[in-house]
Amino acid sequence: MRGNVVQNSFDWWQVDLGNIHSVYMIRILFRDYEESGDYVKRQRGRMAGFSLYLSNTSKIKDGLLCYKDGPGLPPLNFTTDCVGFGRFVTFYNERWLSKTYPDDYFSVLTELCEVNVQGCNASYKYGSECNLPCPKNCQDRHCYITNGTCLGCNSGWTGETCNKSCAPGSYGIECKHHCKGHCMNNVPCNHTTGKCDRECEYGWFGIYCNEVCPVGTYDVHCRKNCSGNCWNGSNCNVVTGKCDYGCRPGYLGEYCKEECSQGLFGNACNNNCSGQCLHVNNETCHHVDGVCLKGCNNGFHGKFCDRICPSGQFGFNCSKTCSRNCMDNCSHTEGSCTCAPGWMGSPNCTTKCASGMYGINCQFTCSGHCAHEKICSRFDGHCPMGCKSPYVGLTCDYTSNVLSISVSISSTGALACVVYLIVKRCIFNTNKKQSSTSTLKEESKVEQSGADTNKDRVSYQQLSEIENKNYEELKIEGNPYVELP
Known part of the structure; x- marks a missing residue:
């Protein structure tokens, strides 16, 4: 039922007290027609259902609803307690056709003759004479004007007069928050701010000591850096900075800051x-x-x-x-070597044998008995044009007349021996000539190329071996009597 409400309507009235005050009571005097009871009832029906707000701003519903009228009709001389703090007092009333109201409610018509707001001018005072200070831990120093109990407590305090600190481990407004950090020696956080009053526990940092130290740091508030050389990338001890599990390869010491000594490396150096x-x-x-x-x-x-x-x-x-x-x-270090025949010089045999010298490292001297005053081959010492008479042999270092030294020996056995020597010498000379011819061809190849090869070196060695074999392996077979040319 809408009662006597015939249209949508609302009305409000507001007073600015100039500053925030501690309010205790509000008295309102509505207009009274002093006529018959019907007029008084109608006037009360117009006022019925109103609301009183106490706020710090002019926005009505941002403040405290300190009184809501209804469902009966209010007296035209109205008084109510309105305990709180504010600067603005607002009277508000409304009628909506969509709502149901009592039968004796009428459409809104606000007729206020007087509004009286009682309280203390100083918001931090209370008592009948406004001479008592509110407790110091009341939120914003606001307390109930009648008994001094706090409307709310500052952060970290609790109780009617906010004289008790939060229990250990809790902090903040109404002590609703729990300490979340790691204060040194497990001391509880500050009951007001939630911070650690002294320092964070080792390994933690941040204003609430609730952040783990970054890897590679240690000490109070993570203010020191680890060496970074702990074993297998592990972090150092957050208290001491030492590497509890040892050092990575290349480092020594409790903190693994010392490099291995020169000449050493690896795990534990x-x-x-x-x-x-x-x-x-x-x-x-x-x-x-x-x-x-x-x-x-x-x-x-x-x-x-x-x-x-x-x-x-x-x-x-x-x-x-x-x-x-x-x-x-x-040699793998400086390149020195034993020079091949025909070459000399340290360290790498780049110099040809000097005139008159031949062989490995040019260590041999030519015989000086080459025909036509020719110089012997620097490779194997042979005379390219043969030997001067009476010299024979590859290097022309033997004389033919050494073969006749035994002719005067008269025994048959001795004569056979002389003949044997002569045969051996003839065969030797024949082979020498063959070897000489081969050597001349070999020398010609070397001189044309300007350098020898490994294949050449083998030929030089073979030449020496052939000469030795002529002395050691040749045997006389058949008729031992061979006539010398």
């Missing part, structure tokens, strides 16, 4: 560098993995300098090639 690392500014191999930092000594290669240069190479980083004039492979 137990490994020795290869010994072939190039020393530059006192550096050898890397203290972690043993890799040679500045390269290798001559004759070695690989990241650890633990491999000898491949055959035929020598020097720094094995970047040089052995001379082709070496008899065998050269």
